Amino acid sequence: NAGVMQNPRHLVRRRGQEARLRCSPMKGHSHVYWYRQLPEEGLKFMVYLQKENIIDESGMPKERFSAEFPKEGPSILRIQQVVRGDSAAYFCASSPPGLGKYEQYFGPGTRLTVT
Amino acid sequence: AQTVTQSQPEMSVQEAETVTLSCTYDTSENNYYLFWYKQPPSRQMILVIRQEAYKQQNATENRFSVNFQKAAKSFSLKISDSQLGDTAMYFCAFMGLSGTYKYIFGTGTRLKVLA
Numbered sequence: 001n002a003g004v005m006q007n008p009r010h011l012v013r014r015r016g017q018e019a020r021l022r023c024s025p026m027k028g029h030s031h032v033y034w035y036r037q038l039p040e041e042g043l044k045f046m047v048y049l050q051k052e053n054i055i056d057e058s059g060m061p062k063e064r065f066s067a068e069f070p071k072e073g074p075s076i077l078r079i080q081q082v083v084r085g086d087s088a089a090y091f092c093a094s095s096p097p098g099l100g101k102y103e104q105y106f107g108p109g110t111r112l113t114v115t
Numbered sequence: 116a117q118t119v120t121q122s123q124p125e126m127s128v129q130e131a132e133t134v135t136l137s138c139t140y141d142t143s144e145n146n147y148y149l150f151w152y153k154q155p156p157s158r159q160m161i162l163v164i165r166q167e168a169y170k171q172q173n174a175t176e177n178r179f180s181v182n183f184q185k186a187a188k189s190f191s192l193k194i195s196d197s198q199l200g201d202t203a204m205y206f207c208a209f210m211g212l213s214g215t216y217k218y219i220f221g222t223g224t225r226l227k228v229l230a
Contacts, residue, residue: 033217042206042220043160056215089158095216102148102210104218106160 002026004094004107005074012113013082021077021110025094032075033104034067037089049075082114117142119209121221128197129229135182136192136224138207146212149183149190154204154223163205166190197228 005024013019025032030051035043048056049069060067064082069075079086089111093104118141128134140149151163166174166183173181178198182191194201207221 031216035218035220042222043218045217045219048215048217056217059217091160093160093218102212102216103162103165104216106152109158109160111158 004029004092004105006090006092006107006110008110009108010111010113012115014115015083016081019079019082019086019112021079021090021092021112023075023077023092023094023107025075025092026096026105029094029096029105031095031097032069033093033095034075034077035091035093037091037109039088043091046077079112082112084114087112087114117144117209117211117219119207119219119221121207121224123224124222125225125227127227127229128194130197130199132197133193133195134197134226136194136205136207136226138190138192138221140188140190140207140209140219142188142209142211144211144213148210148212149181150208150210150218151179151181151190151192152206152208152220153201154206155202160206164192194226199228199230202226202228 032049034046037043045059047060047067064080066078089109091109092107095104120139147168149166153161153163164176178195180193204223206223208218
């Protein structure tokens with residue numbers, strides 16, 4: 001069973017461009033979480049999604065950030081008009097339904113650099 | 116709101132010695148999980164150990180053990196027989212069971228194991 005996949009691993013964008021980060025959860029997992037890790041800091045929760053639904057987006061910045069988890073395909077975290085402050089590592093985690101939802105499995109992260 | 120505090124930004128230990136990393140948290144919930152994650156330079160988040168709050172017995176995984184003091188809201192990690200491969204950032208995380216199961220992370224402790 002492959003782990004959580006994230007791509008790209010590294011992404012460089014100029015200020016004002018769009019960034020799209022992809023996350024493929026583990027097989028059978030229906031819950032996806034996105035976290036952001038700024039340099040020298042811990043991970044901060046951004047958003048929690050189930051298939052086709054945003055369950056909790058309390059950690060998402062109000063503007064420029066959006067997330068989706070369609071019925072088919074990976075979850076996408078989209079950042080429009082990136083700024084230097086968006087430079088960070090973005091981690092996706094997935095968990096299965098049922099009792100297993102208490103443990104999240106993390107992907108390797110996408111490191112976004114805004115120049 | 117829940118908070119997690121790691122008061123030791125950096126620590127070092129001699130190879131084969133024992134080291135304890137501290138973590139305190141604040142919550143009004145009675146049922147929750149606590150985790151320790153290791154983040155090596157590769158940035159992959161690796162689960163070290165998990166503790167369910169309803170269990171009085173402290174969790175143990177090989178050389179890693181915790182001292183869980185629920186009343187004091189303390190959750191320290193003890194690493195015995197430290198190895199060079201233990202060098203990494205260590206994050207303490209809290210997950211409440213009354214919400215959306217998002218993780219709240221501390222700011223991390225950078226551990227260096229010295230040869």
